[in-house]
Amino acid sequence: MNASLYPHGTVYGYKNLGCRCAACTEAHRIYLRDARYARYARRVLVDGVWVAPVAADRHGLAYTYNTWGCRCDRCKSAANAERRRLAQQRAERQRVARGSR
């Protein structure tokens, strides 16, 4: 499809045609946000903790923590470990950048 012939501001344009105009980017952003809300709405409260309704082997992942908002112990510690890993990576990059000067 010719990109100039379809209505912009659509997720279709962003995803399938790779259009990154402001309207399509915004549509995609809203789509992701809504999808996240929909996932969050499916969480269940277990002993005062929001837990994602996913298979047991999907817990203990930073992904589940971030995309589902799962706050079970395993996902929380995975997210913590992931944050530490990223912080370390960032520190390492800065160290290397300083060293190369």
Ligand SMILES: [Zn+2]
């Ligand atoms: Zn567009």
Ligand SMILES: [Zn+2]
């Ligand atoms: Zn979890």
